[in-house]
Amino acid sequence: DAMVIQNPRYQVTQFGKPVTLSCSQTLNHNVMYWYQQKSSQAPKLLFHYYDKDFNNEADTPDNFQSRRPNTSFCFLDIRSPGLGDAAMYLCATSRQNRVGEQYFGPGTRLTVT
Amino acid sequence: EDQVTQSPEALRLQEGESSSLNCSYTVSGLRGLFWYRQDPGKGPEFLFTLYSAGEEKEKERLKATLTKKESFLHITAPKPEDSATYLCAVLKGSNYKLTFGKGTLLTVNP
Incomplete structure (x- = not known):
């Protein structure tokens, strides 16, 4: 089945220790998204890629970076995690002409100690 | 500023008890x-797309409707497996x- 895969599902890191989350997709969608979702809150878009074109949301902290080496893979790098960065990180994909119909991965739950 | 407000925050139903969720924007x-x-x-998990006022979409026990200011998700005769958070x-x-x-x-609840 075509899908969006995120690894790891759970990640524990120390305050200030860089961490990388990964996302892969078999849907061949050209748009990929990273969202942050805290408990009982709405998913918040951090950035998205349209093909290799990177688009950062204005309020995404500089601490968050992303890479998309090819169509299938996308990475979220948190350079110096703070306690406030503990959250669920969701990767999603869509076709460029169906942006509202996004396919989400299962998420990575990040804990910062 | 764009706003999306959903109500209620939480809803408990008995199996078979129909109700509606609201999304105002x-x-x-x-x-x-x-x-x-x-x-x-x-x-x-994606459920429905609505593009214009008056539009309706249905899937099993769910029906989504759209007006110029809000959308409703109607749940008819819900089952325990319908328990989830619904986002608009x-x-x-x-x-x-x-x-x-x-x-x-x-x-x-069953």
């Missing part, structure tokens, strides 16, 4: 309104950003 240049279902510890989201203009509401946590 203030967005200029609405391009579409979308409903998603999210199970605990999982990513959202809006898309505006030509950008790629979905703005989500906080969701309604639906619990259906």
Whole structure:
């Protein structure tokens, strides 16, 4: 089945220790998204890629970076995690002409100690 | 500023007890309104797209409707497996950003 895969599902890191989350997709969608979702809150878009074109949301902290080496893979790098960065990180994909119909991965739950 | 507000925050129903969830929005240049279902510890799952006032979409026990200011997700004769958080989201203009509401946590008791 075509899908969006995120690894790891759970990640524990120390305050200030860089961490990388990964996302892969078999849907061949050209748009990929990273969202942050805290408990009982709405998913918040951090950035998205349209093909290799990177688009950062204005309020995404500089601490968050992303890479998309090819169509299938996308990475979220948190350079110096703070306690406030503990959250669920969701990767999603869509076709460029169906942006509202996004396919989400299962998420990575990040804990910062 | 664009806003998406969902109500109620939480809803408990008995199996078979029909009800509706509300999503009100203030967005200029609405391009579409979308409903998603999210199970605990999982990513959202796409349910419906609504593009214009008066439009309706149905899937099993769920029916989504849209007016110029709000959308409703009607749940007919719900079952325990319908328990989840239901999120609505809006898309505006030509950008790629979905703005989500906080969701309604639906619990259906057997």
